[in-house]
Amino acid sequence: MSRLSEIPIRIEPPPALGGLGGGVTAILSELISLLERLTNSQESAAIDLRSLPMNVDDLAELRRALGEGEVRATLDAEGISAIRETKVPGVWWVEHRDRHGELMAELIEVTRMPQILMTASEEIATGARLLREQIALRSVARRPLTV
């Protein structure tokens, strides 16, 4: 046996895992209900994907079913979060990762805009204060020096 390729090995097929099976259809049905609720009562909702016994194939199937939409946002706070609207308007796929890139939470949000993207009222007030301070500093800098 002179060549590596002549060593008799058998490559095992990838394991056929269990997982949700028909559960992807159930999630899509649930999303219809949540979209109707958002339309009728303005009530947002979310599905926590990590609470479901989904395997890699289930997740891939769900991603394919929901597709890619027009909006993608990246949040850089204690790690990167990818927030994108799927091709189903009002259905957002949200991935929160930590500073090491590990997945902390994975959600499907049914909402007009994920709340984490919105600026809080207290932050808006802080923003106005920061701008006032900046204007004050600029006016001090422009004042002529007197001896």
Place this chain on the structure above:
Amino acid sequence: MPHSDAEVTVGEMLRRHGISRRGFIKFCTAAASAMALPPAMGVAMADQLAHALRPSVLYLSFQECTGCLESLTRSFAPTIENLIFNVISLDYDDTLMAAAGEAAESARTKAMQDNFGKYVLIVDGSVPTGAGGAYCTAGGHSAVETLREAAKGAAAIVCVGTCSAFGGIPFADPNPTGAWPVTAIVGDKPIINVSGCPPIPEVITGTLLQFVTTGKVPELDEHLRPKVFFGNTIHDRCYRRPFYDEGKFAKSFDDEGARNGWCLYELGCKGPTTYNACATVKWNGGTSFPIESGHGCLGCSEPGFWDKGSFYAAQSTALWGKAGESSPREVLELTASAVAAGAVIGVASAGVSRLRQHRSEQNADERESNGDN
């Protein structure tokens, strides 16, 4: 303007450390996910915590291997450092703190005095009572003395790991040090058992976060474990469950069934009788859990897991609760039930604790007189 760290809210402390509101929402969303709470709770939790004061936390390490603390400090990010310094005020942990000797012990005493009745006591490890408690001492005090003293002013006790919750490996036969779980020593305080060898880091931080957020002990099962994490068996939420239902089982660790990812029940998996969140929260930041790596569940979050026969014998052949079990295990189950009842109805079960303690000391004395040690 607050004068001391004790008066600083979580939100203020976050700002001081440069953690944004959105970063904290992410942390709370991950924690809510780990706690099986509705995802929207993450935002609500972040808002509530931002205005809460940071509770004082004391972490006592007794007869343990430090695996639980290793698990906790490798928790998801924002890391435990953030949790420790922003959400809670960790006033004593002799493994993590820089201070040693008298400085460390006086930090513990001061925190207990300043926060009497309000602090959270975390206990890691079982409590040896044999030889007058001499098997585990620090600063000239035995573990059992330190626990009793620290428990007096605690608002709640969180037992991290199977050793403090159920005795764990030190409690396993022949239990040479007379080890006991915290419930056998303290009977008049709310106790939350976060079992596991080690517990899942997200389960530890999630339990602490839930207590800090609500100020209340979460709903517990009969072994005093938070139901949000211990409400389902591993088997209930296992991705291999469809194969169990179809009767497809791996017969050895390298047969075709194992390669096809079939159910590991016949290889000794204890998933059907083990309550924990491994199948959903998973390990290493949600990467996988033992069954996903091809090994059955050991049942490490259940009382007496070390004494329940071979890890590799199918449950149908393993003798769970076999006849003639040693009395400590029976006493443990009695104790857990009694303390659970006490926690639920809010009645102090100090009498039960004293009885258990008396029995444990008697047990240790008998062992010593028999020359077992």
